[in-house]
Amino acid sequence: MATPPPRRSRRKPATAPSAHRDRWRFALAFGIFLSAGAATVLLVQPKLKQRAAQFKLSDITGVDYGRAFQLPDQNGVVRSLRDFKGEVAVVFFGFTQCPEACRTTMAEIAQAKKLLGARGAKLRAIFITVDPERDTSEVLQAFLANFDPSFVALRPGPNQLEKVVGEFKTHVRKIPGATPGSCTIDHTAASFVFDPQGRLRLYARHGAGAAALAADAQRLLGGA
Amino acid sequence: MDTPTRPTGAQATRRRWLAAVGLAGAAGLGALAYFQSARPPRPQAASGLPLVMHDQPTVLPQLSVLDGAGQPVSLASFKGKFVLLNIWATWCPPCREEMPSLDRLQAQLGGNDFQVIALSMDAGEKAIGLVKSFYASIGIQHLAIYQDADAAAIYKLKAVGVPTTLLLDRQGREVGRMSGTAEWDDPKIVAALQALIRAEPA
Numbered sequence A: 001m002a003t004p005p006p007r008r009s010r011r012k013p014a015t016a017p018s019a020h021r022d023r024w025r026f027a028l029a030f031g032i033f034l035s036a037g038a039a040t041v042l043l044v045q046p047k048l049k050q051r052a053a054q055f056k057l058s059d060i061t062g063v064d065y066g067r068a069f070q071l072p073d074q075n076g077v078v079r080s081l082r083d084f085k086g087e088v089a090v091v092f093f094g095f096t097q098c099p100e101a102c103r104t105t106m107a108e109i110a111q112a113k114k115l116l117g118a119r120g121a122k123l124r125a126i127f128i129t130v131d132p133e134r135d136t137s138e139v140l141q142a143f144l145a146n147f148d149p150s151f152v153a154l155r156p157g158p159n160q161l162e163k164v165v166g167e168f169k170t171h172v173r174k175i176p177g178a179t180p181g182s183c184t185i186d187h188t189a190a191s192f193v194f195d196p197q198g199r200l201r202l203y204a205r206h207g208a209g210a211a212a213l214a215a216d217a218q219r220l221l222g223g224a
Numbered sequence B: 001m002d003t004p005t006r007p008t009g010a011q012a013t014r015r016r017w018l019a020a021v022g023l024a025g026a027a028g029l030g031a032l033a034y035f036q037s038a039r040p041p042r043p044q045a046a047s048g049l050p051l052v053m054h055d056q057p058t059v060l061p062q063l064s065v066l067d068g069a070g071q072p073v074s075l076a077s078f079k080g081k082f083v084l085l086n087i088w089a090t091w092c093p094p095c096r097e098e099m100p101s102l103d104r105l106q107a108q109l110g111g112n113d114f115q116v117i118a119l120s121m122d123a124g125e126k127a128i129g130l131v132k133s134f135y136a137s138i139g140i141q142h143l144a145i146y147q148d149a150d151a152a153a154i155y156k157l158k159a160v161g162v163p164t165t166l167l168l169d170r171q172g173r174e175v176g177r178m179s180g181t182a183e184w185d186d187p188k189i190v191a192a193l194q195a196l197i198r199a200e201p202a
Helices: A019-054 A105-115 A117-122 A137-144 A160-167 A210-221 B009-037 B093-109 B127-138 B152-156 B187-199
Strands: A070-072 A078-080 A088-094 A123-129 A152-154 A172-176 A183-187 A191-194 A200-204 B052-058 B064-067 B072-074 B082-088 B114-120 B164-168 B174-179
Touching (some): A019 B009, A088 A105, A088 A210, A105 A117, A105 A123, A105 B152, A117 A210, A123 A137, A137 A152, A200 A210, A210 B152, B082 B187, B093 B114, B093 B127
Parallel strands (some): A088 A123, A123 A152, B082 B114
Antiparallel strands (some): A070 A078, A191 A200, B052 B174, B064 B072, B082 B164, B164 B174
């Protein structure tokens, strides 16, 4: 077998290794590494933007959080995602007896429902209270009456809260208030959007806007 | 395997050039990271006011709300006076608590230079009725009814929680805001607002 030709014929055979040469080799490798990195960033970025352009909210299709919950609603009826087949369900955590400021998520979903017109009948808010002690059935019924009769409030029983919070990989932390009975509960302020087949699809940061939710719900209801 | 080599003049030039490209790339990435992580400076609280005051006034987007008679009113129509815009809802317990103090503040300072606008985020057909009966139940006398029936303030004014209170200057620009409640007719707040009004006459 013939000896392979030298890769770089211009090169002269070396006499001895030198620190100088190693430095330049390192610089060369570093330069190539950075150029490759920059090229990757430039090539990947437009693709990410393209993907984000399909949904206004964050697309988390494939994440399988919270599909198995079974919790009593504001009327004591046990509900699960199966009950909302054919609808876009927006699941979020909260509590009604907010001490300092109350999150406006429910109002935002109600507005998205209004924006959807007739199709709004298929957009459902599912509120899971992280404060089942103070958010009794009566309190939850009164709270829901401010928004939409089709919206649902789930009230986890003892031992159920920790489980459902875990299923959504979210967190809940009780912070004692100034007076006994007043406390605030730190929890994830985002919403999880399930498609009509009951698959988790989108993650909505709090304050993303009713228009964004309505547009994405429209897409999901259209089979996206 | 390449035999170890010593760079010729041409190779050295090429390598220098590649190294320069690499360093330029590194500088570029560094600059990108810096600008991505740069945050605006933290605003500072003005003495006497519970609001977080901004370094620069912020121009607000157009917002149309409804008055107590259901007629559209533009937020811009209040230009010319300082406005304390309180975004609230009847379903929000802390909002209900601070409403009497907002009523007293309007009684004290309301006029050509200043107005408290209590903007309710209650929606639906019953909303105006809910606000009216709540006003009546706690004896509100000086506040007018305004309704954000489209919950537009959440997105347009970034009111992700209620109450959110914005202070607008005479040009209708946001100069400060806070989330949460305050005792709005506290003498310190009244004095601070009076000082603001005096400092910027119409």
